[in-house]
Amino acid sequence: GDSVTQMEGPVTLSEEAFLTINCTYTATGYPSLFWYVQYPGEGLQLLLKATKADDKGSNKGFEATYRKETTSFHLEKGSVQVSDSAVYFCALSDSYIPTFGRGTSLIVHP
């Protein structure tokens, strides 16, 4: 079946550092790929998405590129802020039921 693997956290960075959170997937079809963000005490919200190979999703300074050849969708941001501290979930979906990764906690220090 489908699966998503993302790096375990927590990832701890200083403000203005470069961020990469790795995500790889296995899927039998051609899924859409997503990053969701969960701020403390809140539900998940869509951060960005890509629906086909080589698409780049971007939002709020975050980017991720759908790499079919490496089955990856790594999340990057050039300069993180304290307000980016949250849990980030990678997910895939080609049907009603998405598959989520376990989540990666990001902690950004001033």
Added chain:
Amino acid sequence: NAGVTQTPKFQVLKTGQSMTLQCAQDMNHEYMSWYRQDPGMGLRLIHYSVGAGITDQGEVPNGYNVSRSTTEDFPLRLLSAAPSQTSVYFCASSPAGTSGSYEQYFGPGTRLTVT
């Protein structure tokens, strides 16, 4: 649009009590689902619905019931609460393919403690 709303935000139950977690969406989404989130376990799917009158079990359905009488509402019933059901519960909805990408919209969650 209010999006996905959940009530209550917090709830404490005693073992054996029953209750209903409410979920509503105003986006006319076909697909709705319930997840529980526990530390170190990620999100686990409890039940889901692909439209009014249609429900199915997810990964961890035992101890929970659902029904979907309208497109908007998808309540989750705990039949006889157990301490193992202490968790944060999230409801989600999705246009499920009409936009071509199946993105999920989550509610703010219900934090349930069973003593």
